[in-house]
Amino acid sequence: MNPSRGAAFIEREASVTLPWTEMAEAGLIPQGGTAARVKTGAWRTGSMPVLELSRCIHCLRCWIWCPDSAVLLDGEKVTGIDYDHCKGCGICAQVCPPKVHAIEMVPEGGEA
Ligand code: SF4
Numbered sequence: 793m794n795p796s797r798g799a800a801f802i803e804r805e806a807s808v809t810l811p812w813t814e815m816a817e818a819g820l821i822p823q824g825g826t827a828a829r830v831k832t833g834a835w836r837t838g839s840m841p842v843l844e845l846s847r848c849i850h851c852l853r854c855w856i857w858c859p860d861s862a863v864l865l866d867g868e869k870v871t872g873i874d875y876d877h878c879k880g881c882g883i884c885a886q887v888c889p890p891k892v893h894a895i896e897m898v899p900e901g902g903e904a
């Protein structure tokens with residue numbers, strides 16, 4: 793093995809020569825509901841959605857499309873954004889009807 797390579801590379805290189813029965817287990821999900829405990833909002837870079845509730849017609853398109861379930865509801869009404877889990881992808885702003893335009897993506901820490 794090349795000693796100038798990182799430890800992770802060396803470990804991976806070694807593991808591919810092993811039969812699968814001897815490889816380390818990985819990617820185990822011990823129980824359901826663990827995703828909610830991971831604050832994916834910490835990964836957000838660049839921009840964040842700002843919801844203008846007075847414009848919202850509660851069509852729920854943003855809620856349906858949000859990949860992180862970060863659009864908050866009370867019954868069938870949108871109430872806000874869960875910034876602990878919002879990754880700032882901007883899909884909600886894209887799917888909000890253009891005539892409504894209730895969600896604006898703004899620079900992180902900025903204002904709409
Ligand atoms: S920016 Fe992306 S992750 Fe955040 S609320 Fe909108 S759709 Fe969800």
Ligand code: SF4
Pocket residue numbers: 843847848849850851852853854855870884887888889892893894895
């Ligand atoms: S897509 Fe726009 S109008 Fe529809 S619920 Fe979401 S914020 Fe409101």
